[in-house]
Each structure stands twice: as C-alpha cells, then as structure tokens.
Amino acid sequence: MSTTADVPRSPVPVVAGIDVATAAVRVVCADARGRVLAQGRAPLPQPVRGAGGHSEQDARAWWPAAATALRQATAELPGGGREVVAVAVSATSGTLVVTDTDGEPVGPALMYDDRRAADLNAKAQELGARRWRALGLTVGPTAALGKLVLCASRALPGRLVLHTPDLLGLRLTGHPVATDWSHALKTGYDPLAGEWATEVFDAFDVPGRLLPAVQAPGTKVGTVSAAASAETGLPVGCRVRLGMTDGCAGQIATGAVRPGQFVGVLGTTYVLKGVTRELVTDPAGALYSHRHPDGWWLPGGASNTGGEALADIDPARLPGLDAAADARGPASYLNYPLRREGERFPFVRGDARGFVVGAPRDEADEHRAALEGVAFLERLALERVQALGVEVTGPLHAAGGGSRSALWTRIRATVLGRQLRVAERAETAFGAALLAAAGTLHADLSASAAAMTSPGRVVDPVEGERAALDESYGRFVARLRARGWLDDWDA
Known part of the structure; x- marks a missing residue:
C-alpha cells in the first residue's frame, strides 16, 4: 500500500473514507490538510449477471472486505x-440487500445495474409523476425504487432492506443507522420535500418500517463499537458519519463543492457535475440533481461517450499518437465518437449514433478528431446547463483518466474557452474522507474541501487554435440540429 512521503512522526487526528465499489473496497485515511497517510484495499466477488437483466453480488463479502481494508x-x-x-x-447508487437485524444478508444484493424491476419502476414513474417532475427526476429501469418493492416481498418481520452504506453503518456501530439522502434518491426519497414518496410506496403496499430515517450526508449516526473496533483497527468511539454515492463523493474529492463550481469527469464516459444554490430541472430529462450536504444542489449528467472513443487503441501507443496529433494541430474533419446506441447527456436521444463528416488524412488526424469530438460534447454540456440558468464560475475542475492526457486537456480548455483545473485526487474514498472530516476536523464540507484538496494543475486554452476549433464546434452543433437531436432543447 502506498502512502505519502511526509507521514508525521507523531499521531495527528485522521479521518477514514470507505468506497465500496463493484470489484473492491478501498479505504483512504487523511489528515486535516488532506495528506493521505494510509490506504487499504480488499477485493469483492464479481457480480453475477444473467437473463432478464439480473445483476447480483454476494453481499456477505461486503463487511469482511471493508474490515480487511480498514485493518490494512x-x-x-x-x-x-x-x-x-x-x-x-460511499458506494454505488441503487444497490440493495435484505438483511437480518444484525446486518447479515439473507440473500444476494440486487446491484445498481439490475433491471428486473424495470416494470415496477415504470409504474412508479406514473404513480409519482408530479413529484418526479418537481424534482426533475426520472425513475429509470435500474432505479432502486423498484428493487425496494421487490425486496419488500421478501422482507419478513424483523428483516431490513439496506443500501450498501447502511449495512456497513450497522456493522460499524452495532445498530441500524439512518440512510443519507444521496443513496436514497433513486430509492424514492424526495430531497426537495424531505420525505419518502409515500404515495408510491403505499400503492405498492411497501411497509413503512422498510423506509429508514434519512439525514444529510456528513451527519453523525453513531460511533464504532467494541466489536467493530476489534475487526477493523478503528478506535472505539470513532464517529460514524453518513457518506454519499460514489459519483457525488468523487465530485467532492476534486474540491468542487461550492455554487458555480463544476467538474468534468472524463473516464470511460463523460460526466459533468456541479453545485447550484437552487434546484434546476431540465425539461429534456438529461440533467438531474442530488442534494448537497449543506442544502444546495448537485446537478449532473452522464454521456454515453468519452474515453471509450479510444477503446480500440493500445494504451502503449497513446503517448505517441498524442504527440503526433499535437504537432498537426486541429483536425481536418468532424468525429462524434459515440460507440453505443443512444445518447443520454447533454441531450437524450435513443436513436443517436456516432458520425463523421469528412475523412482523416492520417492516423494523427483521426486521433485528434476523436479527442476534439469529446471536447465538443463537453462544451455542449456546459452550454446546456448555462441555458438552464446555471452559473458556472472559475476554471472547470477536470478529473478521470482522460485528464491525464496533456493534449486532451489542452484541447478541452481551448474548445471551452476557459481554464481547466486538473484535480490531484478524485477518488470516491477520498471524497468520503472529506465527508467524515466535515463537522469533525473542519466546520463543514466547504471548509473540509478548502483545507484538504489540492488546487490542482491549471491548463490554459491554446489561443492560436481557438478560431479553428470554434468553427468545427459550430459545424458539430449544426449536424446535431440537422438530425433533430436537439429539438427538445427548443421546446
């Protein structure tokens, strides 16, 4: 396990963040300045995916893996x-499991991508249409709400239906804990009204006892018990605070926690997330919001393109291709590198397909056009949120594997016409540690982020390429409009 080089000689107060991802549990321990002093990791069994959209994981592995990672x-x-x-x-959004009162699973967890409750979710969309419209939220096929309805049929008296962090919170404290309003959002909690969508659950005959108390992320819900201390190495009495979903925790880790701050995460797909003072809804349904721990809002959307544009390239070749593409300058043709069927952000079109306009002159030209195409999508996304009345201030925080490419980051800054601030850390576990620090090492989340996150590396636009990229972006948007894919924006 790696640690920073400047570990103090004597103990200082430390917070721990736990990330329960699909394949592993990760732990980060950091001090009040954000220095990572220790880390841990333990694998989880791969989900079992089958017919009918089933996706399950043996949830009995969650606590032992978390305890192992914490001990490390x-x-x-x-x-x-x-x-x-x-x-x-923090954990994946929308994963649920039925347990006994001690937090021991009595069956497999239904994972975040399990689709078996799609029909129930479609019905829930109808039953709570007015509420979801006010939230700007769609109950999608994989939403945890329908999975909760399914689990309720198995939850005999004395059993619980828990999100992943709820189970770990129970095992850490020795008693059931409240859930946070981030993990509960897609399970049917309304953070605007501050209540569960009872009209929906009543229609499905879901017992009220299965709907836990909901509190803000960062809220203290208990302390580490003697039994949990023996398994994890955490001290008895260590405060247990609520986390957020993995996407929200990753945003927090970049330091984008105050109104106007946004982060563009360029991983396998592109995700834009930010902070607003008021709830902003998108009539087209491409954008939806979590609730900020301090009561603000966290609008965001995820595209179906991003780093996948380079999926067919041997990673060892990427530095050479970047250098060649950098030397040749702006691409000679357009490429919208959508490799899947349909787009979901910044516009929603199930019939959207990737396209090219023109042809590459060489391999460097082809590579450059793919990088530019994703950057054009990012600019379109920012323009969409601004058109909805959202203020975007300062540099755009940048995270994800794509942000490690110096060329791609410069292209993005140039296409956007604004600085990018490349985040030093954007791990979910580090974001969870910031939530643990809020109210413990620092007054609140904003103070935690200010003290514990690095300002990052600032990348400026390349002024000599602005005009060419602006012209290409205009042609990109014109092609989208010609296909009718932006019609909902004008409705």
Whole structure:
C-alpha cells in the first residue's frame, strides 16, 4: 500500500473514507490538510449477471472486505489507528440487500445495474409523476425504487432492506443507522420535500418500517463499537458519519463543492457535475440533481461517450499518437465518437449514433478528431446547463483518466474557452474522507474541501487554435440540429 512521503512522526487526528465499489473496497485515511497517510484495499466477488437483466453480488463479502481494508489502513498509521476520529462510507447508487437485524444478508444484493424491476419502476414513474417532475427526476429501469418493492416481498418481520452504506453503518456501530439522502434518491426519497414518496410506496403496499430515517450526508449516526473496533483497527468511539454515492463523493474529492463550481469527469464516459444554490430541472430529462450536504444542489449528467472513443487503441501507443496529433494541430474533419446506441447527456436521444463528416488524412488526424469530438460534447454540456440558468464560475475542475492526457486537456480548455483545473485526487474514498472530516476536523464540507484538496494543475486554452476549433464546434452543433437531436432543447 502506498502512502505519502511526509507521514508525521507523531499521531495527528485522521479521518477514514470507505468506497465500496463493484470489484473492491478501498479505504483512504487523511489528515486535516488532506495528506493521505494510509490506504487499504480488499477485493469483492464479481457480480453475477444473467437473463432478464439480473445483476447480483454476494453481499456477505461486503463487511469482511471493508474490515480487511480498514485493518490494512489503520496498521499503516503511526498510531495504529487510534488517531482515526471519524469514518464515512460511499458506494454505488441503487444497490440493495435484505438483511437480518444484525446486518447479515439473507440473500444476494440486487446491484445498481439490475433491471428486473424495470416494470415496477415504470409504474412508479406514473404513480409519482408530479413529484418526479418537481424534482426533475426520472425513475429509470435500474432505479432502486423498484428493487425496494421487490425486496419488500421478501422482507419478513424483523428483516431490513439496506443500501450498501447502511449495512456497513450497522456493522460499524452495532445498530441500524439512518440512510443519507444521496443513496436514497433513486430509492424514492424526495430531497426537495424531505420525505419518502409515500404515495408510491403505499400503492405498492411497501411497509413503512422498510423506509429508514434519512439525514444529510456528513451527519453523525453513531460511533464504532467494541466489536467493530476489534475487526477493523478503528478506535472505539470513532464517529460514524453518513457518506454519499460514489459519483457525488468523487465530485467532492476534486474540491468542487461550492455554487458555480463544476467538474468534468472524463473516464470511460463523460460526466459533468456541479453545485447550484437552487434546484434546476431540465425539461429534456438529461440533467438531474442530488442534494448537497449543506442544502444546495448537485446537478449532473452522464454521456454515453468519452474515453471509450479510444477503446480500440493500445494504451502503449497513446503517448505517441498524442504527440503526433499535437504537432498537426486541429483536425481536418468532424468525429462524434459515440460507440453505443443512444445518447443520454447533454441531450437524450435513443436513436443517436456516432458520425463523421469528412475523412482523416492520417492516423494523427483521426486521433485528434476523436479527442476534439469529446471536447465538443463537453462544451455542449456546459452550454446546456448555462441555458438552464446555471452559473458556472472559475476554471472547470477536470478529473478521470482522460485528464491525464496533456493534449486532451489542452484541447478541452481551448474548445471551452476557459481554464481547466486538473484535480490531484478524485477518488470516491477520498471524497468520503472529506465527508467524515466535515463537522469533525473542519466546520463543514466547504471548509473540509478548502483545507484538504489540492488546487490542482491549471491548463490554459491554446489561443492560436481557438478560431479553428470554434468553427468545427459550430459545424458539430449544426449536424446535431440537422438530425433533430436537439429539438427538445427548443421546446
């Protein structure tokens, strides 16, 4: 396990963030300045995916993996873990499991991408249409709401239906804990009204006992028990605070936590997330919002394109292709590198397909056009949120694997006409640690982010390429409009 080089000689207060991802549990321990002093990792069994959209995981592995990762991390700390004063858990959105009252799963977890409740979710969309419209939210095929209805039929008296962090919170404290309004959003919690969508659950005959109390992320919900301390290395009495979903925690890790701040995450797909003071709804349905721990809102959307545009390229060749594409300058043709069927952000069209206008002159030209196409999509996304009345201030925070490419980052900055601030850390576990620090090491989340996140590397637009890229972007948008894919924007 790696740690920073400047580990203090004597223990200082530390917080721990836990990320329960699909394939592994990761733990990060950081001090009040954001220095990562220890880390841990333990694998999880791969989900079992089958017919009918089923996607399950053996949830009995969650707690042992979390305990193992925590033991690894706490053993690395100068004080052996006794300096950890708070812990928070983040996980994938929409994963549920039925447990007994001790938090022991009685069946497999229904994963975030399980589609078996698609019909129930479609019915829930109808039953709560007015509520979802006010939230700007769509109950999609994989939403946890329908999975909760399915789980309710198995949840005999004395059993619980828990999100992943709820289960770990129970095991850490020794008692059931409230859920946070981020993990509960797609399960049917209304963060605008501050209540569960009871009209929907009543129609499905879901017992009220299965709808837990909901509190803000960062809220203290208990302390580490003696039993959990023995398994994890965390000290007895360490505060347990609520986390957020993995996407929200990753945003927080970049430092984009105040109104006007946005982050563009360029991973396999492109995701834009930010902070607004008021709830902003998108009539086209491409954008939806989580609730910020401090009561603001976190609008965001995820595209179906991004780093996948380079999926067929041997990673070892990318530095050479970047250098060649950098030397040749702006591409001679357009490429919208959508490799899947349909687009979901910044516009929603199931019939959208990738396209090219023209042909590459050489391999460097082809590579450059793919990078520019994703950057054009990012600009369209920012223009969409601004058209909805959202203020975007300062540099755009940049995260994800694509942000490691210096060329791609310069292209993005030039297409956007604004600076990009490349985040030093954007891990979910680090974001969870910031939530653990809010109210513990620092007054609130904004103070945690200010003290614990790095300002990052600033990348400026290349002024000599602005005009050519602006002209190409105009042609890109014109082609989208000609295909009718932006019609909903003008409705």
